[in-house]
Amino acid sequence: MTVLLAFTAAALFGIGTWLLLQRRLTRIIIGLGLVSHGTNILLITSGGRGGIPPLIGSGDEADFADPLPQALALTAIVITFGVTAFLLAMAYRSWQLTHDDLVADDIEDRLIATRRRLSRDLADAQLADLEHSADSADDDDLYDIESIPSPRPGPERPYDGGEP
């Protein structure tokens, strides 16, 4: 039984890790779910052999199952459940905003990379020229600093005073 559980945990870890390395959010979330199931099985297995329910007076104490890992697994399940729910809510919000399921690139990193390329390839005069032309030519977004949204666009709605 323990060997079977160990193999199950290993399979869950393996598949989960593979899914985690994907770029689609839904797959990442499912992957996390599988990995955490794998851990919970591992946690249960760490209690040793199964046995009868550990209620005082219900039987010989030597036959009792170890209740501690079960309690720990329960706690872990609840926590992962909550965080996964939060992740799903965030994935939904992300879909609302971008209509896509892909994890996006870091804007700031791209901005720095773009800058470096600009300073290497072009003189300052050409830079101004390019920024101007990039405003009209939208297919060349690599050189188009202006089209990359600022990471801090400011409040979306005016401050409402905070009080009801």
Next chain:
Amino acid sequence: MNALIPFPIIAPLFAAGVSIIFSRSRRAQRAISVAALSTVVAASVALLVRADTDAVVTTQAGGWPAPLGISLVVDRLSGIMLVVSSLMLVLVLLFAIGQRDVEVQHSAFHPTYLVLAAGIAASFITGDLFNLFVAFETMLAASYVLMTLGGRQDQVRSGMTYVVISLLASTLFITALALIYAATGTVNMADLSERMPELSSGVRTGFSLLLIVVFGVKAGLFPLFFWLPDSYPTAPGPVTAIFAALLTKVGVYAIIRTQLLLFPLDSRQGTILLVVAALTMLVGVVGALAQDEIKRILSFHIVGQIGYMIFGLGLLSVAGVTAVVFYIIQTVLVKTNLFLVAGLVDRHAGSSRLSEIGGLVRTAPVIAAFFALPALSLAGIPPSSGFVGKLALLDAGVSIEQWPIVVVALVVSLLTLYSMTKLWSGVFWGEAEEERPHREEHRDHWWLMMSATGATVALSVAYVVWAGPIYELAARAGADLLDPSLYAEAVLGANR
């Protein structure tokens, strides 16, 4: 007196509940948060004083005896961390109250902030490895919400990275717990510290490395740091400040606690830690040089600073650990300070990109003054608090002749200074950019934001002035940490 130990956990949690009831009145929520966190400061100071006289103060949750129930333990290190973190939580809270921004004034801000405070306190107080996991999760769950309060696209994008990597680290933590439980049959840290030596050294090294990876993700160690500079800057200003100041330090605390308490000193682990420390320092500072946005520059410096702490720990000597304890306190102060200043700059100039702002030394001289001191401190220029901390670390390194890491630490210090000069000339010197549309929609309470930032500056000045007594306290904490039997006896003592 020992009944006071759970107070820093229970009070903020209770206040969070009350805060939700009053979610319609921002004024009531502010009062509740300030009251709860101020009493936590008082309780933490009382606990530290008590821990400093008795070395280790313990209580058993629910009255269950030690290895069975959950032990709550305050020793000198956790006492120090409690005091520092609760102070910073109050100051950043005041700053957040002053910042009249939609995100910070959201009705969920105060309850979540209080839960974060409870999670941080619980991580410092708990004496049980599984409970440490729960404390981490409490803290992280609150931090997920705080980071994405605005629900903006960039917040959701970077928040996603943050949540996924944290959840993965937590899953690894449970894996480590399961394996440790299977090998030893306990998750009580005091009990573990006595049973761990019975295991074979290979198994022990495995556990030790697994825990370093788990907490390394939270602390931002090389090569597990990449999520940090990406995700922290998108959160609202005060939230970034508290994350920068405390969350990574909780990870460092957990590394120190588990490595020194659970595992017998082993020079192999020490070498691994030193190599990781050197790489973390280098990556942090080199990453900072490439960035353009203030909060991102500072976030890379968080990573660099973590390297210094692990450097001290990797020396595995009393002097090294003492220096780490001393260094953590000053980094928390300096980091809070710098990020609050970044928040002020952002609110004042309407942007936090070096290429978009400038000349603040003329338009906002007070902000410039508030920045200058912690910046010098970060680089370790005498007589700042950073100098004292780095001196202690380097001294510990030199005394056991770990030359390579000492050289790396010095080079990184120099690069940090360069990075800070770049920040200074970009933000405060130069021509003021054309008038940006700033502060029109802001109804910030500047006096409150300024005095909160000023208080952190004053604290780091006070830190230098009282460096002597604080260093002695750190030395006592360091000596305790290298003698795990003290901790184990205090926790298990009653029933043996």
